[in-house]
Amino acid sequence: MMRILLVEPNFPIPPKSKNHRDFLPVGLLKLASYHRAKGDGVKLIRGSQQFPDFYPNQIKITSLFTYWSNYVWESVKFYKEAYPKAKVIVGGIYASLMPEHCKQSGCDEVFEGETAMDIAKQSSKHFMSSTDEAHKPMRDMMTTSHSKEEEKKWWYWFNGEWDKRDGS
Numbered sequence: 001m002m003r004i005l006l007v008e009p010n011f012p013i014p015p016k017s018k019n020h021r022d023f024l025p026v027g028l029l030k031l032a033s034y035h036r037a038k039g040d041g042v043k044l045i046r047g048s049q050q051f052p053d054f055y056p057n058q059i060k061i062t063s064l065f066t067y068w069s070n071y072v073w074e075s076v077k078f079y080k081e082a083y084p085k086a087k088v089i090v091g092g093i094y095a096s097l098m099p100e101h102c103k104q105s106g107c108d109e110v111f112e113g114e115t116a117m118d119i120a121k122q123s124s125k126h127f128m129s130s131t132d133e134a135h136k137p138m139r140d141m142m143t144t145s146h147s148k149e150e151e152k153k154w155w156y157w158f159n160g161e162w163d164k165r166d167g168s
Contacts, residue, residue, distance in 0.1 A: 002040040005056035005086070006031055007079065009071040010047040011064060025062050027092060027113075048078040056086045060111075063092035063102070073105040080106055 006028040028044055035042045043054055059079045063072045072090060079088055091111035095102045099110045 002035065002038075002058060003054060003056045004031070004035045004040050004042045005051075005054070005059045005079070005083075006042065006044040007059060007061045007075055008044075008046045009061065009063070009068075009075040011068050011071050028060070028062050031060060048075060048082075050082050056083055059083060059086050059088045061088065061090045061092075061107070063090055063094035066094045066098055069094050069098070069101065069105075072102070076105040076107045 006025075008025040008028060025044075025046075032042050032044050041054070043051065043056075061072060061075050061079070063069070072094060076088055076090065079086070087109065088107045089109045089111055090102055090105065090107045091113060093113075095110050096113040099112050102110045
């Protein structure tokens with residue numbers, strides 16, 4: 001049986017921020033379910049804590065935004081010192097977008113998740129088989145090679161559509 005410590009760093013939660021206040025560590029919750037189903041011992045925590053009765057084999061730290069990377073680095077440092085024999089793995093958005101930078105945190109491993117484009121390609125059956133005009137920009141983006149400027153225009157369009165849906 002493995003002992004897994006799942007960590008959400010102590011990210012700041014601005015009191016008036018509509019965009020940052022209600023994040024749940026979904027990736028960590030999924031990992032907790034997976035490891036519990038395997039019979040592993042699991043602790044899920046926020047911030048930096050030590051447990052005298054629980055010495056983990058692995059410590060998995062999530063990351064959110066790249067501009068909060070310093071909180072990830074602080075967590076890595078704390079847990080490497082607190083549990084020097086445990087393997088520290090960082091995953092999440094920052095780790096996936098900037099894996100080389102994340103590796104410099106001192107962690108043992110960086111788990112790179114899929115990019116938005118990878119996910120879009122995997123789940124593209126609906127809009128690729130669709131003939132409606134609403135999905136045409138996505139179909140075009142997925143099937144054609146584009147310059148950086150064209151990709152920028154597409155993301156501008158996509159974010160505008162997202163804002164309409166969101167009421168922003």
